[in-house]
Amino acid sequence: MKQFRETLHESGYSQFYLFFGEMNMRYRDWAVAAAGLRAPLKVLVSLFLLGEPVSQAQADRLIGAQTTQQLIDAKILKSAGETLTSNSFHLVVHRGLYYFCQVTGDPFAYLGEDSIALGQYQTPLWNRRVLDLCSGPGIQAMYAAQRGNEVTAVEQGADACGVQRINLALNELTTRVTLVNARAEDFVRSEKRVWDQILFNPPLVPLPGKVETPSVRHGGHDGLELVREILAGYRERLAPGGHFEFVGMSLSKGRGKRLESPLLTLAKKQRLSGRVHLLSRHQIGGSGVIFAMHAASVARSEATSTDTARRQLAVEYGDYEDFLLYYACLHANRGAQKSVLNLVDMAATHYGGWFS
Numbered sequence: 001m002k003q004f005r006e007t008l009h010e011s012g013y014s015q016f017y018l019f020f021g022e023m024n025m026r027y028r029d030w031a032v033a034a035a036g037l038r039a040p041l042k043v044l045v046s047l048f049l050l051g052e053p054v055s056q057a058q059a060d061r062l063i064g065a066q067t068t069q070q071l072i073d074a075k076i077l078k079s080a081g082e083t084l085t086s087n088s089f090h091l092v093v094h095r096g097l098y099y100f101c102q103v104t105g106d107p108f109a110y111l112g113e114d115s116i117a118l119g120q121y122q123t124p125l126w127n128r129r130v131l132d133l134c135s136g137p138g139i140q141a142m143y144a145a146q147r148g149n150e151v152t153a154v155e156q157g158a159d160a161c162g163v164q165r166i167n168l169a170l171n172e173l174t175t176r177v178t179l180v181n182a183r184a185e186d187f188v189r190s191e192k193r194v195w196d197q198i199l200f201n202p203p204l205v206p207l208p209g210k211v212e213t214p215s216v217r218h219g220g221h222d223g224l225e226l227v228r229e230i231l232a233g234y235r236e237r238l239a240p241g242g243h244f245e246f247v248g249m250s251l252s253k254g255r256g257k258r259l260e261s262p263l264l265t266l267a268k269k270q271r272l273s274g275r276v277h278l279l280s281r282h283q284i285g286g287s288g289v290i291f292a293m294h295a296a297s298v299a300r301s302e303a304t305s306t307d308t309a310r311r312q313l314a315v316e317y318g319d320y321e322d323f324l325l326y327y328a329c330l331h332a333n334r335g336a337q338k339s340v341l342n343l344v345d346m347a348a349t350h351y352g353g354w355f356s
Helices: 002-011 013-018 026-032 042-050 056-063 067-073 113-121 140-145 158-169 182-188 225-237 264-269 289-302 306-316
Strands: 076-080 083-086 091-093 097-102 129-133 152-156 177-181 195-200 238-251 270-283 322-332 341-345
Touching: 002 013, 002 042, 002 056, 002 306, 013 042, 013 091, 026 042, 042 056, 042 076, 042 083, 042 091, 056 067, 056 083, 067 076, 067 195, 083 113, 091 322, 097 140, 097 158, 113 140, 113 322, 129 140, 129 225, 140 152, 140 158, 140 177, 140 195, 152 158, 152 238, 158 177, 182 225, 195 225, 225 238, 225 264, 238 264, 264 322, 264 341, 289 306
Parallel strands: 129 152, 129 195, 152 177, 195 238, 270 341
Antiparallel strands: 076 083, 091 097, 238 322, 270 322
């Protein structure tokens, strides 16, 4: 990977990408700006941003034949004869780190705005023990490892683990992160260590269980299916003073002191205290954009009309009024201490996504 890193640095790849913003996906702007580039930057941008084919000989010269083969083995690149193309992957840059992430309808190495949000909101710790569950391509693990933490990353997808190994090697973080190929629900049963920080970005979309959608998205009826298992299973794996940090989407109704949400009910049931930042609300029913997207998913899955799907979802969600995007930082209560949740309502006037 050394030659690959040096070529990226010397070519100005990160500066080209970051001109359009960190973690940006401005495909058209990339293409326009790339028209006047010269090699080697032209080749790197073509292969890792634009998805255009390049010859394997060119790639081998620029990043090394061994690295080229590693990217093929990790399913990041596809080989066709003497030509290479991206397997729906982009190489993006954030906080000085390079990330291979997949941009497709059913990714095996998912990185989305929710991943970026947890990375941005993640509380900085130094020289502590950190656990990253549902680790995917490793964005949370690498942020934590940058600060000298001892990081364990747990990911159930073998292909996603392959991509994370590439990301770790590319950023020289392999020795700081222990990657475990396992389900979060299974890992806790064989592990007795405790952690100061447990991070996770689970499948979070609230959908009826029968709806067919990529597993990286489906969060169950209220978006909390895996969250429940993690909070219950890992509560005793928090070190004294340790905490959970996670993002997600769930359901809610009411406002202020009258706010009701399965998320708050779950936190109290698990005797957890701390902060829940309400980031944005999205109307269930009516012209709500997220509701319309969910209805389209149901319609495709059940081969029914969108109107029928909307009526089904209205029944499924009962009297809940909104989808609620949130970030939570929670610690376990000790003894008979009651759960105390501080709600930071950023969504009072914001109906967007994870950021204002």
